[in-house]
Amino acid sequence: MTGNFRLPSGGRIDRNRPLGFTFNGRLYRGFAGDSLASALLANGVTLVGRSFKYHRPRGIFASGAEEPNALVQLETGAHTVPNAKATQVELYEGLVARSQNCWPTVEHDFGQVADLCAKILPAGFYYKTFMWPSSFWMKYEYFIRRAAGLGRAPESPDPDRYDKMHVHCDVLVAGGGPAGLAAALAASRSGARVILADEQGEFGGSLLGRRDVIDDLPGAEWAARMAAEIAENPEVRVLRRATVFGYYDHNFLGIVERKTDHLGPNGGQGMVRERLWKVRAKQVVLATGSIERPLVFADNDRPGVMLADAARSYANRFGTRPGSRAVVFTNNDGAYGAAIDLADAGIPIAAIVDLRADVQGPLPTKARERGIEVLAGHAIAATLGSKRVQAVEVMLLNPEGDKVHGTPRRIECDLVAVSGGWSPTVHLFSQSGGKLRYCDQRLCFVPERSKQVERSAGACNGSFGLADCLDEGYAAGAAAAVAVGFEAPPRAFSADQPGETAPRALWVVPGKAPVGHSKAKHFVDLANDVTAADVRLAAREGYRSVEHTKRYTTLGMGPDQGKTSNVAGLAILAESLGKPIPEVGTTTFRPPYTPVTYGALAGSDVGDLSDVDRTTPIHDWHVMAAAEFEPVGQWLRARHYPKAGEDMEAAVQRECKAVRQSLGIMDASTLGKIELRGPDAVKLLNMVYTNAWDNLAVGRSRYGLMLGEDGMVFDDGVTTRLGENHYYMTTTTGGAAQVFGWIEEWLQCEWLDWRVWATSVTEQWATIALAGPRARDLMHELCKDIDLSPAAFPHMAMRSGRVAGLPARVFRVSFSGELGFEVSVPSSSGLALWIACMMAGAKYGIAPYGTEALHVLRAEKGFIIVGQEADGTATPIDLGMDWIVGKKKPDFLGKRSLARSDMVRRDRKQLVGLLTKDPNIVLPEGAQIVDRILPKPPMKMVGHVTSSYWSGALGRSIALALVSGGHKRHGQTVQLPLEDRVVEAVIGSPVFYDPEGKRLHA
Amino acid sequence: MLLITCPFCGPRDESEFACGGEAHIVRPADPAALTDAQWADYLFMRKNVKGVHFERWMHSHGCRRWFNAARDTVTHQFLAFYKMGEQAPDIAPVSYTARPAPRTDPALPADPALHTDREGAR
């Protein structure tokens, strides 16, 4: 059914700005100011989707964030958005949308057989059926996902820009309806810093869809004027299309602002599409309004069944006829206002069916005066029609509300405007930790006690009348301002509100047959196809907790998060359990209130901003030399420098060979560097390192191991005494921040009276390692003011001087086992030093080497790497480094743990060398070691390979491993079961190359 | 996201801080004199308080100072911030061990009026 369902006049649409759009492949026209839902209704499109489980035809049901049915796949390609609610999509020229949960088309849906098979799809069906056998889940899942058919994620990268913004304010007002506007007015007039956010494109909330009057102005116009006044205040930030989606600890709230979605995929060229606001508010006013609930009656899901206030809003706000003849079905007075508005818009009201036997309030009286028939004490017992409701059958309701009787009266209609009362939108309040209370007069949960600095005002506080909203809103805004030291002027606007009589609590409206005993379905949750019978079944099967029932039935777990269904579902469960609603409790509301895109959550932290890449002062040279990089912590380190035609293996072997035979150069700037100054510096070193530091001479260096208090090695490095009370500590690249933090922690938390300062200088110095037999030759050329002879400048010493004309600290250290110098110059000169070394070193065939070659060179020497051999479970003893543990020292961090019974066990994993019997096999790192091969796993594992390389210097493979009791097993053979074969290897010393260290001391 | 008051810098966002766990754990003066069990107690055992917890924080992205805080682990409310070396303030422990019993009275007190509900907003 299509056609023109646009009212001849009225609404907040711009009839001079027609917009073309496509839905399910057909072209339609709407106007600026339309939502996709209102434009579809204006075109007579009432069937918008198929239901989740039974694939029943579904129509537009609501007008806002609570919409359970009208989920569409918006746009195509990279711009596509799944699960967009048609009620929240603002219409723009060229919009393209499709229904989601249908195949092949919404009109002819294959899955509708599911409805015919409904008996086999009760609550818990998926759990019961697909949990067994568990190995079949993968098979089932494929079909379930297809059949469930929520929207599809885009398959290409998101072309849009997103970002985030931190913002602080005195008062955050969430919601721009009458209460929120009043609150923001009070707060902004006081001079406080205010943020006002509303999810819609226009401020006014409920005022936009109704015909209220404030200060003799139409409500929507009043809202526009007030919003304009508020926005003019420079201390106020007004955010439209901005959903306050999360309320976290200490008044931290998240807002997602959709800046360009209303312009379409190409409308916001270059602009930020969505911005995530991270708000820290001193005071919060929640003015989030309320959501109308449907009634649960037989076949209450047919297209044409719609919330009463939504129907009214489509007429008033969008100038659209949601139907051509309506029946209103209600348990409260509010729907009479909707009926009157619909009648005034020219939509005949066939009848108002009211569950209450006695209907006397001012609004019902007004409706009767209009000549609208009111059927008090009646209920809709059935709806007729398939793809659109065609008629309802109305019957008398007994006083208990559990049976209908009498002759069914058939009333023709294509719109059933239904109202089951209102639920305050307490989502944010609940997220903030506030306590809810069930109010059995208004049949809803209302805020009872705040946990954070928050005030709820208006409908979200259970105060549904307009005058009350303005009153509470202004009072809340003023009180919030006062609380932060401002003062708001008295309020000067007002409105009237009609009195209302109490609604009737009837959570399941009886049909002709008992609920669940006929084909008729009483839907509670339209989004997930959960019926009243499902909830009752869950109760019968023993579910007592609402949280468990929710998961079992999937009630409230759809994309709408049960906004229209939670209260009714809870009430039906309570009824089935024979308990009052407050005892069953309410479900927990968790952020986000409405879905937030991954784009907004990621913000600009994508592509080359997705993480920090720290670069050394020499980085550009490595790039120009076509180095391959590897991340070490956040640093980018050159891994190797392949020449044309070289793979990594060839490059690494060439680099290693250069170091062993002539000269290599390496960028070691990433090493952590800490200056320690003060009379207690040596005391500190004695505590953080395992060895003794008392007798280190000025100008000499010493290697140290750092343990956690648990006795495990967590870092190592060389520390040099620069002066009387002045030390220079180096750490591993990855451990720099941890070591500095470790030292600061002990000094600040435990040893407060120790006189020592620690300052990180990692980035002050660029460090270049020169390694190889020709290292001294090169140094001679570049450095004239230091005596470089082995006697004057021995291994593990430090001298200051000028290298290549640059002020430098020169250290004789080596991690490669060759003669080595490390030269540090101020970072801005690092590149200059590197280039000077490369130029002067050319005659020695100087080769830059990367971290991979370094690893091979140190493994040949049996030097450990923190993170490989020292993996957080290894003590110095395990690593065969007893020699560095100061047994005579009374104490150092981790010492006591080394004596724990578990640490002295003989079967601890200990560091050993491993040589494969076939020297050509390079073991994979991580390979498990066993003593005895069994036909199939499990086998008793006695250790694993920590490092493994091809050693060019030895002409064979080498490996380091941690093996249980390994120190006493030298010479024994072990087995390594690999994927395709078993390799035999012999345990031995971890030092493979130059065990006497002659080259090092050259 | 907590709002944490550094004793030096004032209130700052949680993301500027690192939490160091339980406060006022003093390193034994002579670890060698301790039994394995005593050492393990110092090294591994930590309180898991439901209620007021004294804990250490470091303003790692700010002034890089360690300080102490008293936090209610149920509400995340901070009850005190104080500098390293200062005495822990005397804060009465909150008891959360006994859950308040669910209300057995099925009849809620009737609302006095439809729209004068909570004091908060007035």
Next chain:
Amino acid sequence: MPEGYLRQSPLASLGLAARAATAADAAGVTMGERERVMLVNLRGDGVDRGFLDRVRQALEVDLPAEPNTAAEGTRHRVLWLGPNEWLVVAGEGEQLAAALDAALAGLHVSVTDISDARAVIALSGAQARDVLAKGCPLDLHPRSFGPMRCAQSRLAKVAVLIDQRDDAPSYDLYVLRSQARYLWRWLDDAAREYAVRIIRP
């Protein structure tokens, strides 16, 4: 020796000087690298009168005692970093670290030259505050923050020291040298919507 490489600022390879725009271009934000700034990290006992007096004599400015404030002398600007830690900022050419170390000899202090350890990015303009707000949780609103105020915090994914210089507002951002390129990229991206212009501060 290739002279051009003798001293490289952290952002030298971006060629910012060549990209600096003429003053006529309208911009909501200007950005540039402040080069050749001398930085000294000073540790000392903030309540020791003797220490404070000797520093005043050496620097001709009082160390700021109030957290997160700056002090401006004739030759130096001093930023509070902690209750016993300050950053002394001076122009090029000063032998600042050596001079200060000598002036404080005998005291339990730590004077450390970190001129090469930081990059200094100058960010200014009507929308500079918004650019920072995209990645920094501090409240930089004029009611909470202003000239002569400084603070260490997070900006995007790195630690940063923010020093507000004037009401424009102008900020000097101190960041670890190795993270400067990342931060520049991030700022450039964050400032894009406000029309950003590169300047030589």
